[in-house]
Each structure stands twice: as structure tokens, then as C-alpha cells.
Amino acid sequence: GAVVSQHPSRVICKSGTSVKIECRSLDFQATTMFWYRQFPKQSLMLMATSNEGSKATYEQGVEKDKFLINHASLTLSTLTVTSAHPEDSSFYICSASGSGVTEAFFGQGTRLTVV
Amino acid sequence: GQNIDQPTEMTATEGAIVQINCTYQTSGFNGLFWYQQHAGEAPTFLSYNVLDGLEEKGRFSSFLSRSKGYSYLLLKELQMKDSASYLCAVMDSNYQLIWGAGTKLIIKP
Numbered sequence: 001g002a003v004v005s006q007h008p009s010r011v012i013c014k015s016g017t018s019v020k021i022e023c024r025s026l027d028f029q030a031t032t033m034f035w036y037r038q039f040p041k042q043s044l045m046l047m048a049t050s051n052e053g054s055k056a057t058y059e060q061g062v063e064k065d066k067f068l069i070n071h072a073s074l075t076l077s078t079l080t081v082t083s084a085h086p087e088d089s090s091f092y093i094c095s096a097s098g099s100g101v102t103e104a105f106f107g108q109g110t111r112l113t114v115v
Numbered sequence: 116g117q118n119i120d121q122p123t124e125m126t127a128t129e130g131a132i133v134q135i136n137c138t139y140q141t142s143g144f145n146g147l148f149w150y151q152q153h154a155g156e157a158p159t160f161l162s163y164n165v166l167d168g169l170e171e172k173g174r175f176s177s178f179l180s181r182s183k184g185y186s187y188l189l190l191k192e193l194q195m196k197d198s199a200s201y202l203c204a205v206m207d208s209n210y211q212l213i214w215g216a217g218t219k220l221i222i223k224p
Binding site for chain 1 (some may be wrong): 142148155156157159160202211212214215216217
């Protein structure tokens with residue numbers, strides 16, 4: 001099946017700093033990428049949907065200035081958590097789908113801890 | 116509104132069979148997915164149903180009834196490694212995935 005690589009898998013950062021998470025589709029062109037957040041024992045919460053070359057569409061309640069998403073190519077999307085705070089600590093997961101692809105393939109996820 | 120319902124937790128015995136149900140109400144329908152998620156890991160794809168009926172893949176089978184807004188995931192010959200959360204997701208008319216809260220499956224020896 002298709003492979004989506006997410007990096008880093010774990011990151012610890014200081015409060016007030018920014019963290020960038022990368023999501024790459026390795027063997028297909030990802031026309032659409034999804035960014036999710038997941039709190040312990042809860043389901044995935046969609047944060048935003050990004051289509052290559054256009055601005056991301058954010059879900060209600062998600063601050064677009066805090067969670068910057070860039071999808072500049074068909075193989076790479078990035079999520080930057082700006083001015084991170086401890087409440088931003090969570091598991092962030094990307095998924096990607098392309099034309100003709102019937103499922104969304106997930107990255108490995110990134111465990112962010114803000115101290 | 117859009118809604119996906121599945122049980123919060125289920126317990127089953129190693130070697131047995133378990134059925135995890137999912138009911139949905141969404142704006143349009145472009146397929147239903149089942150994913151398995153182990154704690155601390157990203158979900159992994161199990162099955163995709165877009166037409167009514169049963170799809171079998173080894174020990175796992177998934178059933179869909181679009182008229183009833185209902186699906187189930189059937190796991191046979193349960194193994195300890197099947198202990199995980201199982202997520203039901205429906206792709207709506209905008210091709211967005213609507214997720215259920217997941218069913219935590221506990222396998223006992």
C-alpha cells in the first residue's frame with residue numbers, strides 16, 4: 001500500500017517556541033492532506049484539510065495563525081505549531097489521499113510535548 | 116448533523132469471535148472505513164465498503180447496509196495482538212472522513 005512518512009515521531013519543546021511537523025507521501029501524489037489531533041483515549045479530531053497549492057481549510061475552533069499548514073507540493077505538507085503552550089501537547093497525525101485513491105493513508109504520528 | 120456511533124469498549128476472549136457495530140448519519144456517503152489503532156500509534160487501514168454486503172479479508176470481515184446506515188467489523192479467531200481501538204469512519208459527500216470515537220477492544224486469555 002501507499003506510504004506516508006511523518007517526521008519527527010516525538011518532539012519535546014519549550015513553551016513559546018515553534019515546532020514543524022512534516023508529512024510526506026513517498027509513492028503517490030497527495031492532492032489532499034489532512035491534519036488530525038488526538039488526545040488520549042479520544043478519536044481523531046480533524047484540524048484542517050489542505051489541497052496542494054491552495055490555502056488550508058481549517059475546522060471550526062482551530063486557530064489558523066497558531067497551526068500553520070503548508071502544502072506546497074504533491075508530496076509534502078507541513079504543520080507548524082507556533083508559540084507552543086503545554087495545552088498544545090498532543091498526538092498529531094497526518095493523512096494523505098490522491099486522485100484515484102479510495103483511502104486515506106496515515107503517517108506514523110508525532111507526539112508533541114510542550115514543557 | 117453528522118454522527119457516527121460505535122460502542123466505547125468491548126471485551127472478548129482469545130480465540131473467539133467479536134462483532135463491532137457502527138451506525139452513521141452523514142451528509143452523503145462515499146464509503147465506510149474501518150481502522151485499527153494501537154495505543155500511541157497512528158491508525159492502520161483494515162477495510163473499505165462502498166456497496167452493501169460483506170467483505171472478507173482473512174480473519175477480518177466488514178459488512179455494510181447503506182439503507183440502514185449500519186456497518187460491522189467482524190474479527191474471528193481473536194489473538195491478543197488484536198487488543199486495540201477500532202475506528203469507524205464514513206466519507207461524506209465532500210469526501211471528508213467523519214470519524215467515530217472508536218471502540219476499545221480488550222482481549223482476555
